[in-house]
Amino acid sequence: MQLCGVRPYFSDKFHITKHPKYKYPSDADPKNGALRKPPPVQSTLSDIFSAFYPVQKLKSAIRNPASSQDQPAQNAVDENIRTWWKAAARDKTPWLQVDLGDSCSVHAVQINFADDMGLAPQLPQGARLVGEAGRGRYIEERSFCTGWLLEASADGKSWFILEDKRNAGTDLPHDLVVKPEGISARYIRLTVTDTPYGAPACVSGLRVFGRGQGNAPGQAVKVKALRTDGMTMQVNWQGDAVGYEVLWGHRPDKLYHSYRVFASTELEIRALMADVEHYYVRVDAFNKNGITVGEVVSVEW
Numbered sequence: 001m002q003l004c005g006v007r008p009y010f011s012d013k014f015h016i017t018k019h020p021k022y023k024y025p026s027d028a029d030p031k032n033g034a035l036r037k038p039p040p041v042q043s044t045l046s047d048i049f050s051a052f053y054p055v056q057k058l059k060s061a062i063r064n065p066a067s068s069q070d071q072p073a074q075n076a077v078d079e080n081i082r083t084w085w086k087a088a089a090r091d092k093t094p095w096l097q098v099d100l101g102d103s104c105s106v107h108a109v110q111i112n113f114a115d116d117m118g119l120a121p122q123l124p125q126g127a128r129l130v131g132e133a134g135r136g137r138y139i140e141e142r143s144f145c146t147g148w149l150l151e152a153s154a155d156g157k158s159w160f161i162l163e164d165k166r167n168a169g170t171d172l173p174h175d176l177v178v179k180p181e182g183i184s185a186r187y188i189r190l191t192v193t194d195t196p197y198g199a200p201a202c203v204s205g206l207r208v209f210g211r212g213q214g215n216a217p218g219q220a221v222k223v224k225a226l227r228t229d230g231m232t233m234q235v236n237w238q239g240d241a242v243g244y245e246v247l248w249g250h251r252p253d254k255l256y257h258s259y260r261v262f263a264s265t266e267l268e269i270r271a272l273m274a275d276v277e278h279y280y281v282r283v284d285a286f287n288k289n290g291i292t293v294g295e296v297v298s299v300e301w
Ligand SMILES: [Ca+2]
Pocket: 075, 076, 077, 078, 079, 080, 081, 082, 083, 084, 085, 203, 204, 205
């Protein structure tokens, strides 16, 4: 899931400006309501998406005893919604377990279920297609549920419940469990108990948001940005962080666009405006412990 450069929600309740670390840009205009004080709330989704990055170490530390052969459990923690874990068809209580590496303050868990094209459409007994010949369709009139149990643990042996939706009666393809105060845990486990049509459980993302107890990464160094044509630039840098937020704009203090990358130190951006003469870039490094802001560099042209 990528939220880069886009305000995820368009309501006062979830407005990013109410985040305690948010600062209005120098050109904010009170005439259009830019400085209107947001209403006080106890917790916010923007806290999670702007202040906490996924704390699971990508492509590692995930367990599952039975997966389909070509859709392993790792697909649930690769930050790619186009890939998913698919439980083995024989597994009647499929589960996923994420090891965060050490104890972390967990503030939210996002669960993204996936539709797997491998589910062969088969009409229920007695059902008929309606509509034009050759273009018929079947309309399901029953309600289905997706049931699951989310647990956490400090040692992988003793578990406590974060959220129990085994009897929720809903079929949400995406769900978010928020713990505003944060809970201390090293392991997160998802057990899927019910799916529509009894299909094998498929999860494209089991995303744990929060903060670890170690140090933030070192700053990205040797940042070089070269504009290869009017609308394209190539950005390279060095560092050993889990991921980077590449921000750019037409002034050093107006870096309003961003692109997030994991496990990479290069990025081609094809989103520049040809009639803008100068661009500036900053590369921020992050890991589960924090964010290290980079230096602003001018894009060579
Ligand atoms: Ca995925």
